[in-house]
Amino acid sequence: MPFNTPFAFGDEYLYTIYSKEIILNPYQILFPTNTEFYPPGYSIFTIPAFLFYPNMALVYRSIQLLNILASTSILFISYFLLKNYCSKWIAICGSVFISILPVNTLYCFMILSENLYIPLLTLSGLLLLKSVETNNRTFQFLAAFAIFFLTIVKPYGFIALFALFIVLLYTLNYFKEEKRSFLYNKLFLFVIPCVLIGLWYIIKILFSNSLFRYNTNSYINTFLYIFSSTPNLIIAFELFLHEIDYFILTGYVIFFALFIIILFYWKNIKLPLRAYIIYIYIYTAFSIIPTVLHMLRIVYNPSHEQYLYYFIWGRYIDPALPSIFIISLICWNNFFIEDRNNSSQKNWEYLRLSIIIGLLGLLIIVSYPYDAIYKAANTLPIQYTQEIIYRPVFLFYSLIILFIGIFLLFRKKPVVFLSIMIVISLIISVPGYSWLAVVSVKADDKNEIGNYLQKNHIVNKSILLDIDWESFKNRYVLDHMLVKFWGMPNNFLYGNITDYNNTRIDYIISKQNLPYEILAISSDNIKLYQPKEPSQLQLIPLNGFHLFEYDNNRIQNIWMSNNGSISIYMPFSFQEFGHYTIILDANSFNDTRTVYFYKDEKFLNSVEISQNKTRIYLPLMIHSGDNTVRMFTPEGCKRPCDVIMSGDTRCISIHFDQISIIPTNINRSNL
Known part of the structure; x- marks a missing residue:
């Protein structure tokens, strides 16, 4: 069975060990002793898994279960967003469709913050809509807290805060004559996240050396470097288009087209829904910018060994996808299915939609990075195109024609159409799932030392990690992650073997051949020693x-x-x-x-x-x-x-x- 051990990134260990550190000392939330830790939101979320500590097998399974529960919540969030703007069956089928999208089903096998961030961003949109729709202070407080919590799950949460301010400016302009009344009624919504985030980062700045896990100076320098020459600017623009291509593919062309075309019906949309659309549009557009900056740090260096892996990147912009589908379904239900216009007007609307779909298809064909190599954990929703993009371009035409044909054929039968799309989503999830399963099994095959520590209930021991072994200098190396994840109930020391008296350590992990008793060897030749003469x-x-x-x-x-x-x-x-x-x-x-x-x-x-x-x-x-x-x-x-x-x-x-x-x-x- 796959998924028996962490397998994707060193991040999986960092999120988990941070949960343990928070339990031991809650002040770690504000003042982490390890500057490599990411923001604490996701680690707080996984704390319940440590009810089973020090049994790391149960801790790992519990984290996976928490991920599945968080991902499943998309089903209910989507339904509550759709039910007031769509027919009953579109709301039901649409929410099921959104919940089984690859972006919602594939991350749960990995210990990554996307498992919490994606449903939380979708929930913040629902709460924002309800806050604008009513004067209910509970909704306002919950929306404000959700946006604050987004910022402590991932730094991208600040984009949600920025989008909230754009919504504020728009709604203030909408209520020109009633600004005072509007501000009084919506005070909680806009003040609370500012107060919470302000207090959080004031404390962090004053008392902690870890404001952001990421090197913000590196991103700022990359941004400035874009404008240093025309070729640099062209490369940045191309990567921006690649991210648009990613949205088109993950939006199955048609749904991303509907996401765009809803702007043509702006005057027919009520304020609460407008506020929600603005919130998602701003977040979607601005989430691309830091993602492109992240890619450029490698793409500006063609000699880098992972150069081609950074030509398209989805994981950082994936959180917007469920909301894109929600808006597209609302657009489809209200402006294409319901017969509000005469026949000629309807034909014009479908013609306009077809033109937009054609333009999106053309954009993919002329701008897609055909030479890109997928770094699959970062491109899971489009893993199914891995083979297609290396074949003749006309296959993209076939893909577009397929989705257009299905849509036009069942435009009067939305339940049938959505049922077909559910099946298609399940099918195109298979390559991503297969990749995850294969990599997981390979990681498990290398986990002999972790399995030995777990099965022999080795806890509260001193384990020396041989610093001369290169893997222990890089937390992203799989060998290092596996050893420290499964050995988490122990005390790890870093150093040279000659620096430690054998009486001070219980076990040694190294790639060197040492004159000690070997307890386990991993399949890539890492050895667990007991520091005594071999028998x-x-x-x-x-x-x-x-x-x-x-x-x-x-x-x-x-x-x-x-x-x-x-x-x-x-x-x-x-x-x-x-x-x-x-x-x-x-x-x-x-x-x-x-x-x-x-x-x-x-x-x-x-x-x-x-x-x-x-x-x-x-x-x-x-x-x-x-x-x-x-x-x-x-x-x-x-x-x-x-x-x-x-x-x-x-x-x-x-x-x-x-x-x-x-x-x-x-x-x-x-x-």
Whole structure:
């Protein structure tokens, strides 16, 4: 089963450990000791999961459940927004449709703030609409608090606050003759978020060294750099268009067109709905700006290894999507389904809509970043286009024609149309879900140390993270995240092994070969040691191998490239020399290969290995300390995707079911 461990970003560990820190010391909400922590909103939300602490497996599942509950709330928020502006069945079907959009269903498998931010932004729109619609102070307070809380979930919440002020200016202008009465009636709505946010950041500025997690100076410098030359400005404009392309695709073309065309009916829209539309329009437009700045920091550096990953970016602008669909459904219901105009007027409206759809399709065709590589966790709702965008452009025409055809065919049968769109949404969610599942399983395959800590109930121990290992210098590296997430109930120390007395630490995690007892090895060769003399020989893969399993000093289920090395460590408490035999159960991929074996660069033997399983016995002399056995096949390795129907791109040659070592005097017939 997938999704057994965090797998996407180091952020998942940071959000979780912040929840734990807040429980231990609530002042951490205002004064976090770790400047790498993000704003506390999402970590506060996940605190209930720590009822099961220190059982991190239950904590992880509980966070996933909280994410699912938050994502499911979109169903009810959408319904309450739609029910007063749409027919009963459009409100019901539309809310179901919105709730199963990829943007609402795919993030819940990851510990990311989008799980809370997306429904909270949608809820703030509903509460704002109700606040303008009535003079109910409860709605005003809730709307104000929702907008304040957005700012402590993600810094993008300030865009919602800015949108609120634009709504204030518009409504003040609308009530020109009654400004005093309007301000009195709506006082809570506009004053409370300012007071709360003001107090929050005054305290942060005075007493904390962590105002924003992000490097705001970097974004400001990037913004100024845009205007330093015409090419820089053109690149920024292109990225802005790429984000519009993203909205068009995620809006299934038609719904984004309806989101635009509602402006043509502005005079027919009542003030509360106008306020809601302005709020969402401002948020949507201005959320693109910091997203483009984030992309430009990499795109302005073509030599960066992730250059092509930053040509389109959805995760930061995704929160606007449910509201875009809500507005488009309101537009569709009120100005296209209900027969308020004569036949010729209706035809003109559909012609105008078709023109806008055509222009949006043309925009995608001429501006889409066809060379972009999807960083899937940041482009989940459009993951289904990964294959399409590398095919001829006419496939985009086909996509647009499909949605237009369905829409025009069922324009008088909205329930049928929405039912079809629900099915389409579920289908196009599959590639995103598949990507998440594959990456999750790969992460779980590397989580042997985390699983060992969890299954053996290792808590309240001192664990040294070898600072010489590069992964421990970068919190975004998956290895680091997994170790610290599953080992959270313990005390982690960073440093060199020589700096610590073994009596002060209970375990060591390192990629180095150390003269200590190995308890677990991850499939990418990270080792969990207990700092004591080993009780047996230790067999450790060094390099040239793909993912492997390790059990009781036996390497299992491992593929070699064209060569590989294994370390054999003999404790110094053993005799100085010993006769041992390495046992290998092997078969060759696709062709018969000859494998040459060397020990410490001295030739040992050569064996021909066919596609059928072959058992190999390799006698050798082992001395105290490190011994290295190298294997090499001159026939080289092949990628399965090049020779058989497979998506496996690894270059492989020999598969070993197991590699083990025994003293030579043991009867091999018993093995």
